[in-house]
Amino acid sequence: PYLDQLYFTGTAGKGYTIWTSTDVTLSPIQSTWTMLTTGTFSGGTDLFQDSAAGSNPHPFYIITVP
Numbered sequence: 001p002y003l004d005q006l007y008f009t010g011t012a013g014k015g016y017t018i019w020t021s022t023d024v025t026l027s028p029i030q031s032t033w034t035m036l037t038t039g040t041f042s043g044g045t046d047l048f049q050d051s052a053a054g055s056n057p058h059p060f061y062i063i064t065v066p
Helices: none
Strands: 004-009 017-022 034-040 045-050 062-064
Touching: 004 062, 034 045
Parallel strands: none
Antiparallel strands: 004 045, 017 034, 017 062
16 A cells, blocks of 8 residues: 655654645635644654555645644
8 A cells, every 4th residue: 555654853842743735725724624633742753654644645634732
């Protein structure tokens, strides 16, 4: 299966949310994009793998920090 892998960094201990959409122009994110996961930055390089990416022809991703 097709996987999208996202590598990202952030301040250790700070929370984040990863969102996806097939239309990057949709706004606001919280009501028009699909939330994939929430987590906490490790302080190093973090990884998220989207196993559902194969069902979306061209997914876009955004990470928000509260």
